[in-house]
Amino acid sequence: xxxxxxxxxxxxxxxxxxxxxxxxxxxxxxxxxxxxxxxxxxxxxxxxxxxxxxxxxxxxxxxxxxxxxxxxxxxxxxxxxxxxxxxxxxxxxxxxxxxxxxxxxxxxxxxxxxxxxxxxxxxxxxxxxxxxxxxxxxxxxxxxxxxxxxxxxxxxxx
Numbered sequence: 001x002x003x004x005x006x007x008x009x010x011x012x013x014x015x016x017x018x019x020x021x022x023x024x025x026x027x028x029x030x031x032x033x034x035x036x037x038x039x040x041x042x043x044x045x046x047x048x049x050x051x052x053x054x055x056x057x058x059x060x061x062x063x064x065x066x067x068x069x070x071x072x073x074x075x076x077x078x079x080x081x082x083x084x085x086x087x088x089x090x091x092x093x094x095x096x097x098x099x100x101x102x103x104x105x106x107x108x109x110x111x112x113x114x115x116x117x118x119x120x121x122x123x124x125x126x127x128x129x130x131x132x133x134x135x136x137x138x139x140x141x142x143x144x145x146x147x148x149x150x151x152x153x154x155x156x157x158x
Contacts, residue, residue: 005100009107012039016111019043035060038124042112053126056133058148062122066142068093076140097122121145 031051033040044051
């Protein structure tokens with residue numbers, strides 16, 4: 001995972017430059033970014049435009065309750081043991097992301113990027129709107145961020 005993240009971080013300066021050039025040339029009013037396009041928000045903010053994150057699955061999005069992302073197969077909490085398990089999983093996820101922030105601090109600084117905002121929210125995703133392309137019926141209850149909304153799957157119609 002660390003190797004993949006390192007290679008991804010190496011691509012981001014060029015991606016940011018190319019995206020900034022498109023924004024400067026075309027002057028869009030809104031940036032719609034895939035959840036993996038972490039520099040899109042930086043480009044949008046620098047251009048003074050709103051931005052939206054699209055997530056095909058909200059797996060990666062941190063919450064303060066419910067089964068944590070990256071802990072596949074965990075069902076909803078039915079008793080104190082489950083709630084404790086979920087809290088430990090959420091803490092481990094956050095600690096791992098923070099550790100990667102320390103390990104890759106130099107590369108993140110070069111990108112003017114950070115893992116978390118001062119309010120504790122994840123800086124990779126829009127704090128204006130995050131749209132989950134998933135059905136609410138298949139997601140376990142969680143305290144999603146206020147800007148998050150499950151809008152259902154998006155399919156292409158020829």
